[in-house]
Amino acid sequence: MSSHRPTLFRSFLEYYRPHWALFWGDTACAIVQAGTELAFPVILRGLADGLFSDGSEAILSNLWWICLGLVFMYAVRYGCRYFVSCWGHIMGARMESAMRRDLFDQYERFSFSYFDRHNTGDLMSRLVSDLFDIAEAAHHLPEAIIVCTIEVVGAFVVMFLINWQLALAMAVVTAVLGYWCLRVNRRMKRIFTENRERISDVNSQLEDSLGGARVVKSFANEDLERAKFGRSNDAYLGSKEAMYRAMGSYQAAAALLTGALYTIIIVFGGYLVAAGSMTVTDLATYALYVSLFTTPLQTLIDFTEMFQKARAGFKRFDEVLTTKPDIADAPHAKPLEVTRGHVRYSDVWFSYGDDVQDTHKAVLQGFDLDIEPGRTYALVGPSGGGKSTTCALLPRFYDVDRGSVTIDGQDVRDVQLGSLHRAVGLVQQDVYLFNGTIADNISYGRPDATFEEVVEAARKANIHDFVCGLPDGYETEVGERGGHLSGGQKQRIAIARVFLKDPQILVLDEATSALDNESEHAVQESLARLAEGRTTLVIAHRLSTIKDADVIVTVDGGRVAEVGTHDELLARGGTYARYYRMQFEGDRG
Numbered sequence: 353m354s355s356h357r358p359t360l361f362r363s364f365l366e367y368y369r370p371h372w373a374l375f376w377g378d379t380a381c382a383i384v385q386a387g388t389e390l391a392f393p394v395i396l397r398g399l400a401d402g403l404f405s406d407g408s409e410a411i412l413s414n415l416w417w418i419c420l421g422l423v424f425m426y427a428v429r430y431g432c433r434y435f436v437s438c439w440g441h442i443m444g445a446r447m448e449s450a451m452r453r454d455l456f457d458q459y460e461r462f463s464f465s466y467f468d469r470h471n472t473g474d475l476m477s478r479l480v481s482d483l484f485d486i487a488e489a490a491h492h493l494p495e496a497i498i499v500c501t502i503e504v505v506g507a508f509v510v511m512f513l514i515n516w517q518l519a520l521a522m523a524v525v526t527a528v529l530g531y532w533c534l535r536v537n538r539r540m541k542r543i544f545t546e547n548r549e550r551i552s553d554v555n556s557q558l559e560d561s562l563g564g565a566r567v568v569k570s571f572a573n574e575d576l577e578r579a580k581f582g583r584s585n586d587a588y589l590g591s592k593e594a595m596y597r598a599m600g601s602y603q604a605a606a607a608l609l610t611g612a613l614y615t616i617i618i619v620f621g622g623y624l625v626a627a628g629s630m631t632v633t634d635l636a637t638y639a640l641y642v643s644l645f646t647t648p649l650q651t652l653i654d655f656t657e658m659f660q661k662a663r664a665g666f667k668r669f670d671e672v673l674t675t676k677p678d679i680a681d682a683p684h685a686k687p688l689e690v691t692r693g694h695v696r697y698s699d700v701w702f703s704y705g706d707d708v709q710d711t712h713k714a715v716l717q718g719f720d721l722d723i724e725p726g727r728t729y730a731l732v733g734p735s736g737g738g739k740s741t742t743c744a745l746l747p748r749f750y751d752v753d754r755g756s757v758t759i760d761g762q763d764v765r766d767v768q769l770g771s772l773h774r775a776v777g778l779v780q781q782d783v784y785l786f787n788g789t790i791a792d793n794i795s796y797g798r799p800d801a802t803f804e805e806v807v808e809a810a811r812k813a814n815i816h817d818f819v820c821g822l823p824d825g826y827e828t829e830v831g832e833r834g835g836h837l838s839g840g841q842k843q844r845i846a847i848a849r850v851f852l853k854d855p856q857i858l859v860l861d862e863a864t865s866a867l868d869n870e871s872e873h874a875v876q877e878s879l880a881r882l883a884e885g886r887t888t889l890v891i892a893h894r895l896s897t898i899k900d901a902d903v904i905v906t907v908d909g910g911r912v913a914e915v916g917t918h919d920e921l922l923a924r925g926g927t928y929a930r931y932y933r934m935q936f937e938g939d940r941g
């Protein structure tokens with residue numbers, strides 16, 4: 353824990369680097385401001401002393417100078433105040449924005465397995481609410497520490513010079529309460545971290561309940577969701593209450609400090625004046641300095657809360673940033689060069705999660721397959737047999753545990769990920785459309801495509817006529833996740849996207865499974881056109897859709913069980929033949 357702290361602090365400091373001019377400008381202005389605050393009671397004291405010793409004439413003759421001095425001091429203070437509150441805040445906001453950008457960049461670097469392990473709500477929480485307090489802390493903390501320290505030390509020195517006995521008594525009380533504050537502060541650190549985790553749970557729960565609203569409604573499970581949300585909301589409330597209890601003790605201690613210091617001034621100071629070891633003017637000046645002493649002290653105490661909140665958020669931010677992406681370009685990775693589109697799985701072993709050592713639990717157990725260029729290979733077999741996993745290893749969404757996957761002789765782990773992803777096109781059962789228009793969604797396949805190219809891709813995907821029939825045509829909004837469109841329409845937009853991307857290798861993972869017969873026919877036609885001339889891997893449960901594939905591969909228990917054409921496999925009378933007969937009879941029945 354303690355070894356982590358300097359790293360956390362150093363990585364926080366790194367964000368000041370691009371703003372050093374603003375940082376020092378802000379700090380300098382804050383120091384000047386503090387200096388003018390400190391000088392004010394001294395000026396008043398000088399005036400009062402002058403008034404009592406030299407009489408009002410001396411004051412009147414210097415009034416212009418006094419007035420000019422005060423105006424100058426206030427003008428400087430105004431300028432500094434403006435700089436601190438405007439540019440200081442802007443610097444904080446820029447740092448927060450840079451952190452948010454870095455976090456998002458890091459999310460984009462992570463592989464599928466990271467997202468398998470982390471909840472979207474938690475990731476969003478780190479991106480949005482965790483960084484919320486950072487901007488304020490980044491701007492105010494250094495300034496507060498420098499200025500308040502100057503003010504507290506400065507005020508104490510002046511008080512010490514006026515009367516050292518009184519100053520010493522105050523120092524003892526401050527030290528005792530300061531120690532107590534430090535102890536509460538340690539408790540606050542834990543409470544604020546806990547608070548961040550609870551709000552993240554609320555976000556995760558919200559993401560689940562709202563994202564799955566259709567499922568919730570269809571199962572009439574609103575009460576269940578309410579109860580689940582209620583639990584995380586109550587836990588959050590509990591952590592907030594604990595936070596306010598700690599903050600309450602903290603604030604009360606600060607108020608107690610101020611009260612204790614004033615009591616000392618009145619009682620002990622009154623005694624010293626009565627005893628003749630202090631003048632009334634000194635006591636009055638002293639009283640002014642006490643507020644100069646306690647106000648920054650109170651500010652430092654308030655900022656400790658702010659620091660702990662920001663620290664809790666930054667710690668969670670830093671946790672993500674220091675996580676190494678498990679799938680990244682190898683140091684000397686070269687761009688993938690697809691010459692023919694020859695794909696080869698050689699003795700591939702693969703497990704999700706931490707089961708790598710346990711080969712019996714492996715999802716793929718020595719999967720071996722040679723996929724000839726330009727041909728269509730269909731993977732069939734029992735559910736959970738490892739078909740989708742096989743396909744996910746090709747674009748390196750996960751890395752194999754043993755063996756290799758190669759494209760034209762190049763191991764997918766040795767090539768640049770960007771080039772690999774450009775070469776492999778994917779159409780899945782769950783189509784994800786982004787908020788925006790149909791044109792936006794198609795051109796997602798190649799953002800620099802012209803409108804004519806988008807239309808051409810839509811034509812090939814059998815969706816152009818449908819789009820033209822819409823009042824806004826290609827400018828029609830698809831709604832959240834394509835909610836305004838049918839399953840078949842969404843699927844054809846996804847296919848148009850891949851047409852535009854024009855990859856040499858294609859993976860169709862149950863692309864038509866969720867469609868009715870009529871939509872399936874239209875989608876099937878466009879898929880067949882898409883597959884022309886490309887090496888294609890198809891997964892389909894309805895065997896009628898793949899019986900014309902060049903090669904059919906039966907996958908069972910993470911291994912290749914049979915390989916052949918539809919007729920060959922039927923004639924062999926094995927797993928495929930049994931499957932086919934079952935479906936054929938099921939369809940007739």
Ligand SMILES: Nc1ncnc2c1ncn2[C@@H]1O[C@H](COP(=O)(O)OP(=O)(O)OP(=O)(O)O)[C@@H](O)[C@H]1O
Nearest residue numbers: 468704705715733734735736737738739740741742
């Ligand atoms: N992201 C994941 N994390 C952990 N385990 C997974 C993950 N995805 C799949 N699995 C497991 O891996 C095994 C193979 O799953 P896979 O989806 O590859 O099979 P499949 O043959 O495509 O099945 P289906 O035909 O039902 O889609 C299953 O036991 C499944 O539970």
